[in-house]
Amino acid sequence: MTVQEALSASGIDAREARLLLAEAAGFSQASVLAHPERELPSDVERRFLQFTLRRGNGEPVAYIVGHKEFYGLDLIVNPAVLIPRPETELLVDLALEREFSSLVDLGTGSGAVALAIKRRRPQARVVAVEASAAALVVAQRNAVKHGLEIEFRHGRWLEPLAGERFQLIVANPPYVAEGDPHLGDLGFEPRGALVSGPDGLDAIREIARHAPRHLAPGGWLLLEHGMGQEAAVRALLSQAGLEELDSCPDLARIPRVAGGKVK
Numbered sequence: 001m002t003v004q005e006a007l008s009a010s011g012i013d014a015r016e017a018r019l020l021l022a023e024a025a026g027f028s029q030a031s032v033l034a035h036p037e038r039e040l041p042s043d044v045e046r047r048f049l050q051f052t053l054r055r056g057n058g059e060p061v062a063y064i065v066g067h068k069e070f071y072g073l074d075l076i077v078n079p080a081v082l083i084p085r086p087e088t089e090l091l092v093d094l095a096l097e098r099e100f101s102s103l104v105d106l107g108t109g110s111g112a113v114a115l116a117i118k119r120r121r122p123q124a125r126v127v128a129v130e131a132s133a134a135a136l137v138v139a140q141r142n143a144v145k146h147g148l149e150i151e152f153r154h155g156r157w158l159e160p161l162a163g164e165r166f167q168l169i170v171a172n173p174p175y176v177a178e179g180d181p182h183l184g185d186l187g188f189e190p191r192g193a194l195v196s197g198p199d200g201l202d203a204i205r206e207i208a209r210h211a212p213r214h215l216a217p218g219g220w221l222l223l224e225h226g227m228g229q230e231a232a233v234r235a236l237l238s239q240a241g242l243e244e245l246d247s248c249p250d251l252a253r254i255p256r257v258a259g260g261k262v263k
């Protein structure tokens, strides 16, 4: 079978088919486009067929190919971790706008946020916390892959940080409400990384409550949140005693990151 024949027979979106064929064959996508007449070895053809069947079944491309780009880093991903989202790059941007020499990323998942920040601030001490042991393995592999030194801690939110203070705390916690119809599209991703109680705010509530005692004077907490949660998250930050509350919209103009500063 030729490249062109395989692509036509795939039955999936043309752009995704090119990407999956490039991954199955070990070619670049440019080379897939440039040589439609190329004959595919039978093992490549078989692998591509497997990929297209998985994609046809709804599995995200990132899990099929095993990696995903985030903030210029190619990250290893598997079903133990949430697939890094482009809107989460905003959390990294907002962290990098601030001065800090110590930072912790809570619920690091693939390590995306911690690694993107560490790459831009190599002198800063960066700690990453994760409750899922399987996710922590992925994050550690990503740190090794990119040669970035992160201190990893296994545990829930701020629990493994007793007695420690940071100048910046960031998190992209789960924030989808139980029973949200949107979850139907996210069935391949770890539920614990997505869902957080009846209103989606359980994790944010817990983080906001405990963050002040882990912030150095003048330190900031920055949290990604869901659509329509802006007011509730700001109220939680305010209840926790944080000040100078700030909200920032993502590229789709949806308020996406809220932050507050400790006195």
Ligand code: GLN
Residues within 6 Å of the ligand: 085, 172, 173, 174, 175, 176, 186, 193, 194, 195
């Ligand atoms: N932004 C993700 C989504 O709705 C949810 C990620 C999260 O809960 N942190 O697809």
